[in-house]
Amino acid sequence: MICHSIVEISKNPITIHLKIPILFKHFVHLLVILIIVMLKEKFNQYSFILDRTARRVKQYAQTSFSSHGIDLTVDQWTVIKTLYEAKDLTHKEIADECGKDQPTMTRIIDLLLKKGLVMRVENPNDRRSLHIQLTQMGNEQVEKLAPLVKEFRMKAWENLTDEDFQHFTRILNKIYSNLETT
Numbered sequence: 174m175i176c177h178s179i180v181e182i183s184k185n186p187i188t189i190h191l192k193i194p195i196l197f198k199h200f201v202h203l204l205v206i207l208i209i210v211m212l213k214e215k216f217n218q219y220s221f222i223l224d225r226t227a228r229r230v231k232q233y234a235q236t237s238f239s240s241h242g243i244d245l246t247v248d249q250w251t252v253i254k255t256l257y258e259a260k261d262l263t264h265k266e267i268a269d270e271c272g273k274d275q276p277t278m279t280r281i282i283d284l285l286l287k288k289g290l291v292m293r294v295e296n297p298n299d300r301r302s303l304h305i306q307l308t309q310m311g312n313e314q315v316e317k318l319a320p321l322v323k324e325f326r327m328k329a330w331e332n333l334t335d336e337d338f339q340h341f342t343r344i345l346n347k348i349y350s351n352l353e354t355t
Contacts, residue, residue: 249281
């Protein structure tokens with residue numbers, strides 16, 4: 174229809190006035206659709222960018238752990254650091270704090286048990302409930318590795334200002350709160 178209108182425009186000057194509004198209407202309609210698609214695409218890209226960046230940060234940390242002879246995964250580090258700060262948590266509480274599901278957390282804790290970094294302790298108020306605590310070796314490991322891990326993490330913030338960090342934190346917290354279930 175658009176090509177047909179262009180042909181008619183070139184043949185008949187009277188038809189020009191009739192066909193231009195139709196062409197313009199089609200053009201505007203296509204432009205609006207394109208803008209909507211671009212806006213949707215722009216907002217769809219944020220999850221790709223977040224995921225890609227999170228994977229890169231985790232890969233960088235894991236590579237840094239390995240190159241420094243640290244026999245831990247990033248997830249294992251997160252668990253022992255969380256326990257270092259909280260001292261005594263259940264599996265579920267650790268899973269919630271670390272953003273992992275309970276089966277994954279059980280596997281991580283089992284590996285940390287084998288390494289001698291954590292121990293399971295019966296809850297004195299409820300024998301069915303087990304708490305996880307760091308062993309002496311686990312505490313020493315966190316104290317020894319924390320400065321090095323901080324150094325790895327700071328690599329991601331190179332060339333970023335405090336203002337950048339504040340904006341980043343505000344935006345991520347806003348996205349997180351937008352998705353909270355009530």
